Amino acid sequence: MQFNIQNYKNILKLIKSQNYNFIEACEWKKKSNIKKKIIILRHDIDFDLEYALNIAKIENKLNIKSNFFFLINDEYYNIFSPQSEKILKKILNLGHYVGLHIDPSRYDNINFNKNIKRDIKYFGNFYNLKINSFSFHKPTIYNFSKININFAYHSYNKKLLKEYKYISDSSMVFDYKLLNDLVTQGKKIHLLIHPLWWTTNSNKIDSKLNEVINKKIETLNHIFYNYKTLLKSININKSKKKFLYHLKLMK
Numbered sequence: 388m389q390f391n392i393q394n395y396k397n398i399l400k401l402i403k404s405q406n407y408n409f410i411e412a413c414e415w416k417k418k419s420n421i422k423k424k425i426i427i428l429r430h431d432i433d434f435d436l437e438y439a440l441n442i443a444k445i446e447n448k449l450n451i452k453s454n455f456f457f458l459i460n461d462e463y464y465n466i467f468s469p470q471s472e473k474i475l476k477k478i479l480n481l482g483h484y485v486g487l488h489i490d491p492s493r494y495d496n497i498n499f500n501k502n503i504k505r506d507i508k509y510f511g512n513f514y515n516l517k518i519n520s521f522s523f524h525k526p527t528i529y530n531f532s533k534i535n536i537n538f539a540y541h542s543y544n545k546k547l548l549k550e551y552k553y554i555s556d557s558s559m560v561f562d563y564k565l566l567n568d569l570v571t572q573g574k575k576i577h578l579l580i581h582p583l584w585w586t587t588n589s590n591k592i593d594s595k596l597n598e599v600i601n602k603k604i605e606t607l608n609h610i611f612y613n614y615k616t617l618l619k620s621i622n623i624n625k626s627k628k629k630f631l632y633h634l635k636l637m638k
């Protein structure tokens with residue numbers, strides 16, 4: 388299967404054709420006893436926010452609400468930067484839900500649960516949101532055994548994994564036939580989609596990641612160009628004098 392926008396739209400259309408309800412991740416428990424067809428559509432955002440926005444727009448056009456999980460403590464993007472803030476707010480305005488994507492290797496063993504709570508609070512406070520859900524980045528069995536939080540949704544909750552059939556596109560492996568079977572049988576589904584795989588042009592992991600790298604280089608060039616232009620426009624001697632003058636006034 389080619390990983391591109393058209394095929395992602397086909398996946399969404401397949402699910403919609405069977406009248407599935409797309410729910411907020413934290414609602415899974417409430418909905419697990421309902422006889423309706425339920426799907427949690429989840430996006431873990433690993434490298435770049437713009438791919439997330441592309442997917443958010445596509446889904447919005449199809450009247451679909453999904454769950455976006457963002458990292459706050461990784462190297463790839465800064466969720467608190469002005470540009471990220473704009474994108475995240477756009478995603479929210481399109482009607483989607485937001486949760487925290489967590490890299491568990493960042494937390495020490497003793498404060499593991501405390502730090503998850505701390506980061507959820509910090510993220511929620513900044514965006515004035517109640518964060519009810521979190522998912523794991525690079526999960527291992529070892530991580531799950533350390534979780535001791537009674538949270539509305541976390542991606543590897545044992546009961547959730549029992550009651551909802553989990554299927555993902557991790558490492559660009561996606562079993563379309565399995566999804567097709569689950570949807571036709573009307574099973575409850577927990578679907579993880581990484582926007583990056585579907586919204587970049589090539590069809591190999593390496594070249595897709597290279598696209599991301601080139602995009603990052605472009606962004607950095609732009610940021611530094613703006614900074615250099617600013618430096619050129621400043622008369623340092625004049626600014627220093629002004630600064631010293633105001634400093635004196637403050638005394």
Ligand SMILES: [Zn+2]
Pocket residue numbers: 431432433488523524525
């Ligand atoms: Zn991840």
